[in-house]
Amino acid sequence: MPSPATPPETEPRLDLSGLTVAFGGLTAIDGVDFHVGAGETVALIGPNGAGKTTVFNAVCGLVRPQAGSIRIDGRPAPASPTKLLGRGVARTLQALGLVGGMTVLEHLLVPLTAARRGAIGAGAGAGADIDARTGTADPVAIALAELEAHDLAAFASTPVGALPYPDRKRVALARALVTRPSLLLLDEPAGGLGADDIARLDATVRRVAGEGCSVLLVEHHVDFVMGLADRIVVLDFGRVIATGTPAEVQADPRVEEAYLGVKAAS
Numbered sequence: 001m002p003s004p005a006t007p008p009e010t011e012p013r014l015d016l017s018g019l020t021v022a023f024g025g026l027t028a029i030d031g032v033d034f035h036v037g038a039g040e041t042v043a044l045i046g047p048n049g050a051g052k053t054t055v056f057n058a059v060c061g062l063v064r065p066q067a068g069s070i071r072i073d074g075r076p077a078p079a080s081p082t083k084l085l086g087r088g089v090a091r092t093l094q095a096l097g098l099v100g101g102m103t104v105l106e107h108l109l110v111p112l113t114a115a116r117r118g119a120i121g122a123g124a125g126a127g128a129d130i131d132a133r134t135g136t137a138d139p140v141a142i143a144l145a146e147l148e149a150h151d152l153a154a155f156a157s158t159p160v161g162a163l164p165y166p167d168r169k170r171v172a173l174a175r176a177l178v179t180r181p182s183l184l185l186l187d188e189p190a191g192g193l194g195a196d197d198i199a200r201l202d203a204t205v206r207r208v209a210g211e212g213c214s215v216l217l218v219e220h221h222v223d224f225v226m227g228l229a230d231r232i233v234v235l236d237f238g239r240v241i242a243t244g245t246p247a248e249v250q251a252d253p254r255v256e257e258a259y260l261g262v263k264a265a266s
């Protein structure tokens with residue numbers, strides 16, 4: 001039996017209950033329960049095909065669950081990615097989702113401009129309101145300050161397609177963070193990065209979590225998440241098989257069995 005998640009003292013930022021998603025006859029995730037508390041960093045790990053991306057896609061409104069609930073700050077999550085942004089949720093994608101011919105600055109201006117037009121609405125942080133971090137409502141100034149925080153300001157006018165992969169990955173992260181999310185979803189943020197870029201990513205996630213942002217990351221790089229996450233949720237065959245601190249999860253024989261095919265002693 002999976003260990004029950006510790007009940008949060010306050011309303012969790014993200015709360016999944018009985019989440020079930022099937023593709024035709026295949027139940028990809030089956031009654032998944034876990035939560036991400038305010039300011040908490042939670043990593044979702046598991047072997048290939050365990051259902052990690054399906055959970056992520058369900059939270060992002062990209063696949064429709066057959067059963068269960070997804071609640072953000074105590075209210076049902078909207079099924080549209082744009083409405084999610086309006087509720088303070090931003091995400092990065094495994095495939096990055098950048099447009100090679102658009103400049104770095106333009107990528108950050110897209111969500112800020114949508115917020116200003118009211119297409120995203122209050123809660124996206126910037127928009128027509130004064131941005132608390134920069135003290136301005138000017139989208140260009142807000143975007144440039146965010147690029148500065150990621151050592152990308154020098155590339156503001158560079159088409160994204162001209163940048164190396166680690167820099168493109170930082171652009172995708174900056175685009176998510178410029179909306180000042182209260183819940184950040186990262187899909188394999190360390191994938192394809194070397195040690196220096198992973199260390200920089202680690203520092204960025206710790207900074208935003210320290211500012212109160214909750215983080216859910218799906219990740220294959222186990223060493224990275226064991227050092228970073230407050231709590232780990234382990235999926236196998238669409239079910240949560242373990243939840244706990246990195247130390248608890250690493251000591252759990254069910255996790256070793258799922259990863260290595262070693263039979264757990266019962």
Ligand SMILES: Nc1ncnc2c1ncn2[C@@H]1O[C@H](COP(=O)(O)OP(=O)(O)OP(=O)(O)O)[C@@H](O)[C@H]1O
Nearest residue numbers: 023026027028046047048049050051052053054055
């Ligand atoms: N759109 C889809 N149509 C049919 N089956 C799907 C679809 N998406 C995922 N699946 C199946 O659902 C199961 C879970 O897949 P998912 O991609 O969520 O796993 P994962 O843990 O993210 O794997 P990986 O680590 O390899 O990315 C797999 O058996 C996969 O083949």
